[in-house]
Amino acid sequence: MPTGNPLKDIIRVLVAAFRKRNVRMERDDGAAVLLHEDDANGDGEQQRLARTKGLRCLDKAAAIVDKAQEGEWSLCTVSEVEGVKILVRMLPIWVTCVLYAASLGQMTTTFIQQGMAMGTRLGGRFKVPVASLVSVEVVFMLLWVVLHDAAIIPAARRLTGRPGGLTQLQRMGRPRSSRGAGSAPSTEGAAR
Secondary structure (H helix, E strand, O other): OOOOOHHHHHHHHHHHHHHOOOOOOEOOOOOEOOEOOOOOOOOOOOOOOOOOOOOHHHHHHHEOOOOOOOOOOOOOOHHHHHHHHHHHHHHHHHHHHHHHHHHHHHHHHHHHHHHHHOOOEEOOOEEOOHHHHHHHHHHHHHHHHHHHHHHHHHHHHHHHOOOOOOOHHHHHHHHHHHHHHHHHHHHHHHHO
């Protein structure tokens, strides 16, 4: 079981790597600098992570320069350094997910604002609740998936001769090109 504060461990690795930024990972005789390995635990409580080649600037946090002067904030284990490397590699994924989540939140807010501004009566008697308009997007997405699987993919199989119908790149590009083609007449009409 992990113990302690993980944020403290991350900051320790970054501080130790920064303090040792001028340390060379090779000695003058060509030998590699020793790295502080994890203590061998018979309990198997702590998971040991293997050293990777990427983000070598963080490896300096585990480099043993002077064992007598190394403290908690200047020497980390290889597993701690590798844990921080994993987090750094995940940052692009987190950033893109945050942007996606922000756009989804904006979309639902816009749906509700549109619903409050428009007439929501159907047939004079039935009034559609404004908050239920958010489900319109989900319903049309489900209908699009059924249409895509039932009509578009079989037609693409016949045209391309591929078992999947379209490649992943074609699946991503097709909606964008059809959106562009669909908006061209409306743009042209607006220009007149």
